[in-house]
Amino acid sequence: MAGNSFGELFRFTSWGESHGPAIGCVVDGVPPRLALTEADIQPFLDKRRPGQSRFTTQRREPDEVEILSGTFEGLTTGTPVSLLIRNTDQRSKDYGEIKDKFRPGHADFTYQAKYGIRDYRGGGRSSARETAVRVAAGAVARKVLGETVTIRGALVEMGGIGVDRSRWDWDETGRNDFFCPDAETAARWAEYLDGLRKSGDSCGAVIEVVAEGVPVGLGDPLYDKLDADLAKAMMGINAVKAVEIGDGFAAARLTGSQNADEMRMREGKPAFLGNRAGGILGGIANGEPVVVRFAVKPTSSILTPRLSVTRDGADTEVVTKGRHDPCVGIRAVPVGEAMMAVVLADHLLRHRGQCGG
Amino acid sequence: MAGNSFGELFRFTSWGESHGPAIGCVVDGVPPRLALTEADIQPFLDKRRPGQSRFTTQRREPDEVEILSGTFEGLTTGTPVSLLIRNTDQRSKDYGEIKDKFRPGHADFTYQAKYGIRDYRGGGRSSARETAVRVAAGAVARKVLGETVTIRGALVEMGGIGVDRSRWDWDETGRNDFFCPDAETAARWAEYLDGLRKSGDSCGAVIEVVAEGVPVGLGDPLYDKLDADLAKAMMGINAVKAVEIGDGFAAARLTGSQNADEMRMREGKPAFLGNRAGGILGGIANGEPVVVRFAVKPTSSILTPRLSVTRDGADTEVVTKGRHDPCVGIRAVPVGEAMMAVVLADHLLRHRGQCGG
């Protein structure tokens, strides 16, 4: 209710501030007898971990996850899985100046207004550091989904420069610093981002996450549509300002005869001849790849001085020092993948509950 | 859990099929002692009602709402408000052909796959008719918000033709058939849509909803961010494929120095010099207008024959006869307004619960 849990049957509850002793979550509703150890989770955290290239924050956290409960002899037991990640590189001295000034674009002002108090060290609870927890929960969700569901994400636009879809190669996303599916675009981004970093500025990005093998029938009608839950999941990621499914905003510029994906029997099963719908009709998965895209605004922490006000109500200027990602969108890729996994795992259990099978 | 409820503290549960005897909802959590009669709800239903111009479906429903519980002598009592709207113009004969064929773009196939059964008369539960219920619940939500919060929506793009924002006039939205804030664009749309209607085709649209006077502090962090809940609310509306807050996708093409709204003291209070954030920072309202846009795909019911399959697994073609909106986006405007009201009312009560005040 206070905003720190996600999911219904597969549900995780997150806790922790960027500069406290640790962050973590409790994952409840995990079905029993799934193989699960830290080794199933760590690779996804490593993918998100900062400090791996010059294009992400130089904050260095090993982000080692510990499973504190819910498994026995390497298998889940159906009881809550408690995950803990210690904070090790906090350097809270870096953040002294923002104690009394609200950083434009950050949650400083709204947290202060809502709660009348805030942990000003590095964003506290609103820090992107919390997304490590989502990635960990997403790794557990992948175990629930099993091997027949494949979830992959890619950065598809940065600073207004989009990928060339004709060169799309999922394997390439693992070979460059941007999760870019197209090596040439990755090279352009590197150049662009180097320039931006030098000027102390930042840029936005668009991420695309695709899930293949999603069983037909996942999702609930009306208010818990699969796409509605995906929209909530993605919009809840730090700095995200927009979400679209399938053709998204472009669908609004099509006619009905262009837009609706036609159907034909293929190998004895109904199949779609296109996927403008992004794998979802009426809120329910139709068997085609589930496709979601979301926009990440440029990092608000920049070296350019910006007009602001103090907590005491005086005009001021603020420059956000410290170590920051010039494009937080990059590290949002594994976070988006994780939230896709969480939403699908939750709906898998919900579907099984109501409809059996 | 099965997808028919929305909200937590202010929560409505919807029921009813397009061709059953009635549709309705139960609104729970309404604070006591608010003035509420049918006359507070009916105008919003009238705004959404079909058959008011040649640009919407000719199905004629008076859509008269009855309050069955929860008020006493014109005031809410804190108990559930049950709202009922009878279906009067059902003509289920129109829908005979779709019993066995899946209409492309519709939920026919996925409902059948999920439930193994479907009410094929006019879309049943997945019909846009259900949105009347959301509008009714939204009217109750407006009472919770009170008069200091103003919620208004407009159609801002149809068939790829966008409004001219320099001519934006909220009053104009009440004067044309499209909730268009710009009379010239409305005239262009009328011409465009007349052509489309004649060819039996349909088109998509983009809706913008703006809430002014939203108290600073509404919203919850992380997973129940105000924007995340808005994204879920809007994506849950029939045919919606994309949602954005403030600058949305455009923010991904800005730099950090362009994007972050700067602050200055104004009349003794912190104020923002821009509103690219759409009134929300870190998931919490910052006092600026809350701005959300969503894309509606073109109506899937069109007269052009489309390839499809039958329930028994044979290739076929399908033409959707009957009375349909050439652009469902038009009537989505009051629905979007309603869902904005519901999300804000829910967060108002939640904020009051956790933080007092």
Added chain:
Amino acid sequence: MAGNSFGELFRFTSWGESHGPAIGCVVDGVPPRLALTEADIQPFLDKRRPGQSRFTTQRREPDEVEILSGTFEGLTTGTPVSLLIRNTDQRSKDYGEIKDKFRPGHADFTYQAKYGIRDYRGGGRSSARETAVRVAAGAVARKVLGETVTIRGALVEMGGIGVDRSRWDWDETGRNDFFCPDAETAARWAEYLDGLRKSGDSCGAVIEVVAEGVPVGLGDPLYDKLDADLAKAMMGINAVKAVEIGDGFAAARLTGSQNADEMRMREGKPAFLGNRAGGILGGIANGEPVVVRFAVKPTSSILTPRLSVTRDGADTEVVTKGRHDPCVGIRAVPVGEAMMAVVLADHLLRHRGQCGG
């Protein structure tokens, strides 16, 4: 959240006041393809209906249920089942005096204090009339459970007079006016209650509900234990002040060697040699009959004048005229059965969701 919904996966939301036009509920999460018509629900409502003997209130309501949604051609579709029961015999004139006086033992004072307003006609929302809705929802829950689960209730104590368990006969519960499993005790109760009615007084009762055939494994650990949910369900029934499972309070007077039900293999399956646990261990069903008992306080509406205060804060006396049950416990039997069904149906779906099968 506001207290009008029960259950998680199988969830119903109730609405309506005793003197409004109707009462009803929305049952969400009903699995698809279950046979369901009004005829499946009506017999349970008839069992609870007042005016069937001289021992219950003479208010006469046909309590005819209408299914407004969620079924198609006699089968559930997986969409919400909306149930409506019209109020027909309201005689609100009977209740004029209690407008300004708080009736001791009733919810008048607390509703007024909580909401600052109350529908004083016949108890409004707090009237036992609302329990008809629970009975209707329970009938739907029975369809979810199927025929292998048998749920039966009996009155086992009235005015301090308990049944003789050696004469227990379930069939007898359908033959007397008290749902009493023992004809001799029923005769004693009739005599006792006739005396009480003449003096304008009332009495309390104890109800026992037993579910047989409950699948092993239903229930969740810790906070949503099957017995915890049953306790909540039964304590939520009007006038209930106590709940126990299996031996209940008597278990507190046993030693460990007396109390724990021993086990032996029986026909190749683990079985229990006793059932002091009432069919639940660690919150999870163990395959034995699930046994719950609850105590109903004496009807607070009595003809004896009682000291009270007015809404305006003056001392007064109050006599509750009108038509009332001398022992509300009698009609609580079908309500207790219904809530047992609801709790079990909910846990059946939850178990299926998390653990499959």
Added chain:
Amino acid sequence: MAGNSFGELFRFTSWGESHGPAIGCVVDGVPPRLALTEADIQPFLDKRRPGQSRFTTQRREPDEVEILSGTFEGLTTGTPVSLLIRNTDQRSKDYGEIKDKFRPGHADFTYQAKYGIRDYRGGGRSSARETAVRVAAGAVARKVLGETVTIRGALVEMGGIGVDRSRWDWDETGRNDFFCPDAETAARWAEYLDGLRKSGDSCGAVIEVVAEGVPVGLGDPLYDKLDADLAKAMMGINAVKAVEIGDGFAAARLTGSQNADEMRMREGKPAFLGNRAGGILGGIANGEPVVVRFAVKPTSSILTPRLSVTRDGADTEVVTKGRHDPCVGIRAVPVGEAMMAVVLADHLLRHRGQCGG
């Protein structure tokens, strides 16, 4: 949903097994700006801690709580409070024999049946050790309630020997090993329990918890009645088999004229002349002390051999070695107090949300 969370607006989610590295919980929905440090929680854990007398298990755990998040400079921030208690005295070798045998009265059989797997070391998740987490959450709940609400518990019956209420002295509960409000009864219990311990047997108990200063109006009608939530909270405590409010089962043996608490104005405010209702009418607090009692069955772990079956389906006998409480009811007193605090804190926030004030 999987049973490890309690509460709605004030909500905690528990995790951990008795023989894992730690147990803990996340408390979400804590209002901001409450003073909270470990020192506010530790005294309640100390009160529950085992090994403090010869009448409780000799397992020795310091039960030191760590706050990992949600506070800043000694004040809550409105973000989740993560609490962790390390397990230090696990001796899992003691529990080897129960790997393959189901202990009568324990959850071994049902966990195995539900999940197909169980952590057999000391009861795993079903161990009473988990109740330390509830006590910790309860300490946070007390901060939410503030100093005007007083919550106290006492053991009122053990092995069938009840306290003498004429000698009730709350202070005495802190002076003996049983939380007994009556020194003479405490002495009798000591003698009784010594005898029981020597024979390797165990006994049950009844606990009473009283909350004074509860604001009028807390609680929700119908399904989330304050007493219904208390019933769920108490029945969810390990080994509890019965719950009653106010006069409870005794109310079923009264007449209406005896039972209903009359009212009179006292110091300008409505007051009740008795409290048979236990402070709750229609599910809502009436300002009188909230009184709940619950029965704890005798500890199932006893030295007497009992008939059982093995996991492989063979008849066997089982003796539960290890260190166990001869009367788990003793340490249930602080747990019952804690759950009272949690229920009241949750309803305080819920009431504030819906009704303001």
